[in-house]
Amino acid sequence: MDQSIVQKIINEIEHYTPKAGVEHVGRVTSVGDGVVAIDGLSRAVMGEIIQFEETAGRPLSKGMEAAGALHGLVLNLEEDGVRATILGDSARVNEGMTVKSTGRILSVPSGDELLGRVVSALGEPLDGKGPFTKATMMPVERESYGVIDRKSVSVPLQTGIKAIDSMIPIGRGQRELIIGDRSTGKTTIAIDTIINQKNEPAEKRPICIYVAIGQKESKTARIAQQLTEAGAMPYTIIVDAPASTPAALQFLAPYAGVAMGEYFMDRGQDVLVIYDDLSKQATAYRQLSLLLRRPPGREAYPGDIFYLHSRLLERSACLSEEKGGGSLTALPIIETQDGDVATYIPTNVISITDGQIFLDSSLFNKGVRPAIDVGISVSRVGSAAQTKAMKSVAGTLRLVLAQFRELEAFMQFAQDLDKMTADRIESGRRMVEILKQRNGSPISVEKQVAVLYAADKKFFADVAITRVSEVEALLLEFVDGQYAKELAEIRKSGVMSEALKKKLDRALEEFRLAHGELFGSQPVASSK
Amino acid sequence: MDKAYAQALWRIIEDGANPRGAVKTLCQALGARGRLGLLPKIARAFSLLAARAEAKNVVVLKVARYADGKRALKEARELLKDSTIKTDDVKINIDENLIGGWRLEGRELLHDASYKRQLLDIYERVLEK
Numbered sequence: 001m002d003q004s005i006v007q008k009i010i011n012e013i014e015h016y017t018p019k020a021g022v023e024h025v026g027r028v029t030s031v032g033d034g035v036v037a038i039d040g041l042s043r044a045v046m047g048e049i050i051q052f053e054e055t056a057g058r059p060l061s062k063g064m065e066a067a068g069a070l071h072g073l074v075l076n077l078e079e080d081g082v083r084a085t086i087l088g089d090s091a092r093v094n095e096g097m098t099v100k101s102t103g104r105i106l107s108v109p110s111g112d113e114l115l116g117r118v119v120s121a122l123g124e125p126l127d128g129k130g131p132f133t134k135a136t137m138m139p140v141e142r143e144s145y146g147v148i149d150r151k152s153v154s155v156p157l158q159t160g161i162k163a164i165d166s167m168i169p170i171g172r173g174q175r176e177l178i179i180g181d182r183s184t185g186k187t188t189i190a191i192d193t194i195i196n197q198k199n200e201p202a203e204k205r206p207i208c209i210y211v212a213i214g215q216k217e218s219k220t221a222r223i224a225q226q227l228t229e230a231g232a233m234p235y236t237i238i239v240d241a242p243a244s245t246p247a248a249l250q251f252l253a254p255y256a257g258v259a260m261g262e263y264f265m266d267r268g269q270d271v272l273v274i275y276d277d278l279s280k281q282a283t284a285y286r287q288l289s290l291l292l293r294r295p296p297g298r299e300a301y302p303g304d305i306f307y308l309h310s311r312l313l314e315r316s317a318c319l320s321e322e323k324g325g326g327s328l329t330a331l332p333i334i335e336t337q338d339g340d341v342a343t344y345i346p347t348n349v350i351s352i353t354d355g356q357i358f359l360d361s362s363l364f365n366k367g368v369r370p371a372i373d374v375g376i377s378v379s380r381v382g383s384a385a386q387t388k389a390m391k392s393v394a395g396t397l398r399l400v401l402a403q404f405r406e407l408e409a410f411m412q413f414a415q416d417l418d419k420m421t422a423d424r425i426e427s428g429r430r431m432v433e434i435l436k437q438r439n440g441s442p443i444s445v446e447k448q449v450a451v452l453y454a455a456d457k458k459f460f461a462d463v464a465i466t467r468v469s470e471v472e473a474l475l476l477e478f479v480d481g482q483y484a485k486e487l488a489e490i491r492k493s494g495v496m497s498e499a500l501k502k503k504l505d506r507a508l509e510e511f512r513l514a515h516g517e518l519f520g521s522q523p524v525a526s527s528k
Numbered sequence: 529m530d531k532a533y534a535q536a537l538w539r540i541i542e543d544g545a546n547p548r549g550a551v552k553t554l555c556q557a558l559g560a561r562g563r564l565g566l567l568p569k570i571a572r573a574f575s576l577l578a579a580r581a582e583a584k585n586v587v588v589l590k591v592a593r594y595a596d597g598k599r600a601l602k603e604a605r606e607l608l609k610d611s612t613i614k615t616d617d618v619k620i621n622i623d624e625n626l627i628g629g630w631r632l633e634g635r636e637l638l639h640d641a642s643y644k645r646q647l648l649d650i651y652e653r654v655l656e657k
Contacts, residue, residue, distance in 0.1 A: 008654055013650060016649070018641065023639070026636065039583075058625060098638065100638065
């Protein structure tokens with residue numbers, strides 16, 4: 001045997017002092033579907049961690065073979081005992097087993113060590129890169145910050161998606177719901193937002209936490225791969241509670257994610273947490289509640305389903321300078337059925353959050369991606385965080401699109417259109433094209449401002465609709481190469497000064513001269 | 529249904545009712561409702577409740593060898609002096625898996641002073657490091 005191992009064992013024996021005192025215990029009376037009924041444990045508290053004693057009555061060798069301690073979480077306090085959920089393999093628990101009270105509330109590791117890692121809902125590493133040695137334990141359930149500790153949202157969180165940053169801006173510390181049917185691009189928006197944080201300077205870059213709840217493991221693996229390839233993993237943590245894990249872990253995963261985020265927020269850093277998705281968490285909680293024999297309410301959800309989400313999302317905050325000035329932004333995702341946002345869970349989460357981005361499957365099928373329905377998407381606090389430069393170029397965007405959508409419906413049966421209406425339709429069509437964006441390619445805010453400024457100046461008015469995205473890409477390349485200083489100034493100052501506007505006008509003119517073949521014969525309409 | 533009847537019967541007896549009289553009344557009530565067939569099931573549920581209640585009150589001192597019993601009881605007495613458990617209530621059992629030392633368990637309390645526990649503690653610490 002290796003001498004160092006022998007020495008370690010000798011050291012441990014020499015320094016070993018047996019645990020003193022009495023432990024409070026209970027006994028398993030029934031077990032099934034991941035839930036145990038326990039007699040005793042009269043001193044247990046809600047949310048306490050309990051430990052199943054698998055070694056009792058078994059020889060030492062069998063005890064050594066046990067794969068780590070098996071824990072449970074107390075969820076019901078009853079007259080003669082407690083009901084708890086098993087945080088692991090329920091096949092290891094049997095009737096009559098002794099259960100110890102630990103006096104600990106569930107907590108998960110957090111810290112810089114977790115960055116770039118994929119962890120379980122209990123904070124255990126899942127990526128095979130070894131255990132955490134310097135992590136700080138954070139309580140999974142914690143009271144959110146009060147009014148005095150908070151300040152208004154004032155700093156933007158750039159998603160890199162033109163349609164969002166211009167019309168539905170998100171501020172750091174805000175809670176913005178992403179809602180839509182399946183396969184409409186909800187996760188894509190979230191992932192692009194994480195990738196876009198690479199454009200932020202390192203000292204202002206938010207720590208990103210992606211919480212996958214009830215997802216397929218292959219999807220989470222793909223996301224991890226995508227983030228790695230985009231160079232976003234060094235500032236990202238992935239918390240994974242796949243569909244194959246017990247309902248208890250799927251219910252806990254968002255709380256674990258926010259607890260990890262709070263570690264950074266408490267240290268004055270900005271954090272972005274994505275919960276993908278809370279509908280699956282609600283389903284897992286419903287399953288758990290029914291097994292715990294809690295009375296079912298509407299759609300069989302338990303009575304505290306609103307509190308499940310409100311206490312999670314209330315932990316998002318923009319802290320005051322006295323509290324370090326950190327922030328925690330939440331992007332919860334909700335999946336709807338057949339575009340119906342008026343069902344139980346979506347309406348609950350809509351009422352808790354500070355706005356929603358609604359993704360429409362019909363827009364998605366028409367090729368409008370991201371398929372954001374601007375009409376019913378809103379950001380209630382984000383506009384306060386939008387930069388002046390963006391405000392100046394995106395002010396009328398919503399109106400243009402709203403008018404276009406209205407006229408688009410009318411256009412289907414109208415024969416002759418007057419010039420003004422036809423112009424509006426053409427302008428709307430081009431705007432829709434400009435707002436289209438491929439997934440995995442977020443654009444920095446200064447480039448967004450440049451493109452939207454050009455659109456505002458009717459720069460794309462005589463470009464064939466099919467070539468708008470091509471012209472846009474070329475324009476961005478041109479501006480990035482020839483006018484990098486101006487772009488940097490937009491980013492730094494956040495303002496579109498008259499001097500900057502003149503320089504951008506010149507850039508547009510130069511581009512037009514250099515790429516005359518892309519533009520039609522129509523003259524450029526004068527600016528407003 | 530049988531569990532509810534058994535629980536009700538248990539409560540009545542616990543509150544001081546005469547067991548014979550309580551069972552008689554129960555039989556009459558069941559007969560009046562035409563549910564006398566439930567009686568065997570109620571008896572089974574009642575015996576489970578009784579076993580559960582007894583298990584709650586039992587205090588077991590486990591030792592690896594019979595010879596360790598006396599010394600273990602002496603040490604356990606020191607531990608129990610502040611509790612409501614009397615040493616007369618303690619049953620001694622042999623569990624060879626303990627290797628040595630003793631383990632006292634009952635009335636929601638556990639004190640594990642067995643060698644097996646200590647060896648497992650050392651093993652877990654070495655693994656952690």
